[in-house]
Amino acid sequence: MLRPLFTRCGGAFGATASQAARPLLSSWQTTQRCYSVKPEAASASQPQDIDPSKLVVKHNSHPGSLKKPEDLIFGRNFTDHMLTIEWNKETGWLAPHIVPYQNLSLDPATCVFHYAFECFEGMKAYKDKAGKIRLFRPDKNMERFNKSAARIALPTFAPTALTELIATFAKLESRFIPDARGYSLYLRPTMIGTQKTLGVGPPGSALLYVIASPVGPYYPTGFKAVSLEATDYAVRAWPGGVGDKKLGANYAPCIVPQREAMSRGFQQNLWLFGDEEYVTEVGTMNFFVAIKNKETGQKELITAPLDGTILEGVTRDSVLALAHEKLAAEGWKIEERKYTMKELDEAANEGRLIEAFGAGTAAIVSPVRAISWRGKLVHCGLKDHEESGELTMRVKGWMEARQYGDDEHEWSYVC
Numbered sequence: 001m002l003r004p005l006f007t008r009c010g011g012a013f014g015a016t017a018s019q020a021a022r023p024l025l026s027s028w029q030t031t032q033r034c035y036s037v038k039p040e041a042a043s044a045s046q047p048q049d050i051d052p053s054k055l056v057v058k059h060n061s062h063p064g065s066l067k068k069p070e071d072l073i074f075g076r077n078f079t080d081h082m083l084t085i086e087w088n089k090e091t092g093w094l095a096p097h098i099v100p101y102q103n104l105s106l107d108p109a110t111c112v113f114h115y116a117f118e119c120f121e122g123m124k125a126y127k128d129k130a131g132k133i134r135l136f137r138p139d140k141n142m143e144r145f146n147k148s149a150a151r152i153a154l155p156t157f158a159p160t161a162l163t164e165l166i167a168t169f170a171k172l173e174s175r176f177i178p179d180a181r182g183y184s185l186y187l188r189p190t191m192i193g194t195q196k197t198l199g200v201g202p203p204g205s206a207l208l209y210v211i212a213s214p215v216g217p218y219y220p221t222g223f224k225a226v227s228l229e230a231t232d233y234a235v236r237a238w239p240g241g242v243g244d245k246k247l248g249a250n251y252a253p254c255i256v257p258q259r260e261a262m263s264r265g266f267q268q269n270l271w272l273f274g275d276e277e278y279v280t281e282v283g284t285m286n287f288f289v290a291i292k293n294k295e296t297g298q299k300e301l302i303t304a305p306l307d308g309t310i311l312e313g314v315t316r317d318s319v320l321a322l323a324h325e326k327l328a329a330e331g332w333k334i335e336e337r338k339y340t341m342k343e344l345d346e347a348a349n350e351g352r353l354i355e356a357f358g359a360g361t362a363a364i365v366s367p368v369r370a371i372s373w374r375g376k377l378v379h380c381g382l383k384d385h386e387e388s389g390e391l392t393m394r395v396k397g398w399m400e401a402r403q404y405g406d407d408e409h410e411w412s413y414v415c
């Protein structure tokens with residue numbers, strides 16, 4: 001809906017907030033116009049930010065039954081409600097709602113279906129020993145969500161406002177989180193462009209919603225090391241691209257290389273980049289390697305730098321911070337730098353590759369046994385009977401202690 005912002009020779013004229021704020025006038029405006037933007041109209045047209053105090057809750061009158069914790073499958077079961085917040089370019093963010101979990105009804109011409117105006121987040125709510133619900137570093141997810149949204153012309157929002165609403169939502173659904181270590185509520189904030197148009201342009205309306213799925217431990221019976229296939233025929237991300245954003249459009253093209261790797265007996269694919277074959281990410285996780293320096297023998301924990309091709313993982317950032325905090329004192333060097341498959345192969349051949357693991361919200365850490373590369377297997381330091389290296393296990397312990405509030409820390413946000 002257009003709101004009257006301009007007074008034209010005594011009458012009202014419809015314009016959008018962005019038009020009102022635009023300093024340059026089109027030739028049509030310069031010749032035809034005989035009105036001016038009223039300052040009060042311009043300020044009143046400031047789009048609203050998300051306002052948690054306007055939350056409206058409609059409880060589900062048919063609450064679902066709880067699944068047995070051991071039967072939970074990642075991303076298959078959902079809670080009773082969803083959080084929704086609509087946006088349009090005239091008003092900004094409308095009142096947030098928590099409503100019964102339900103289908104969306106969208107016109108087939110809605111822009112999300114045609115031009116992939118979609119971005120999302122992945123985060124978890126944990127139940128601590130006292131039964132309190134905790135989010136883990138939600139500020140990081142909100143920051144990344146805003147960056148992703150801005151990159152595809154979707155609206156941004158006040159990060160603390162959405163965190164507050166997600167915390168309220170997670171608390172409302174807390175009965176779905178089993179009281180056991182390893183269980184949590186996976187939260188999926190999602191934003192889509194909802195304007196009905198085939199015109200390629202910034203969406204004039206959007207929907208932000210959050211759904212929640214109770215999940216169990218990634219490795220219910222203890223770590224299982226995975227083997228990877230290095231993908232050399234496709235790239236996930238490239239300089240100047242959007243690989244560092246959490247856009248749905250980044251994920252569909254990754255499925256075929258993943259399926260190819262699986263068809264040859266590997267659980268995940270490893271994304272390389274460039275003729276140098278830089279190691280970037282593993283499947284949908286950041287990748288860490290621990291090696292001994294060739295010259296000095298010093299232990300080094302290495303991950304690829306945030307050069308625009310790497311997703312800015314919350315787990316990655318946390319592992320790095322924990323490593324600086326705990327490993328540096330033990331003599332480790334912690335490095336964010338480019339490294340190649342050749343370098344890993346050389347370290348493996350010389351017995352200097354200590355261990356390797358993926359890092360992400362779903363698994364926390366995922367130990368890696370071997371990487372298939374150029375027709376051979378690069379062994380990542382595990383003995384045949386081992387499913388995880390010592391460092392990987394320590395990192396998991398440190399992370400869980402903060403996620404579940406055993407190690408009280410500012411990263412943990414009590415709902």
Ligand SMILES: Cc1ncc(COP(=O)(O)O)c(C=O)c1O
Binds near residue numbers: 281284285311314
């Ligand atoms: C491509 C990619 N890399 C890394 C990660 C890990 O990010 P985070 O630690 O925030 O879960 C994800 C997780 O969703 C991902 O999709």
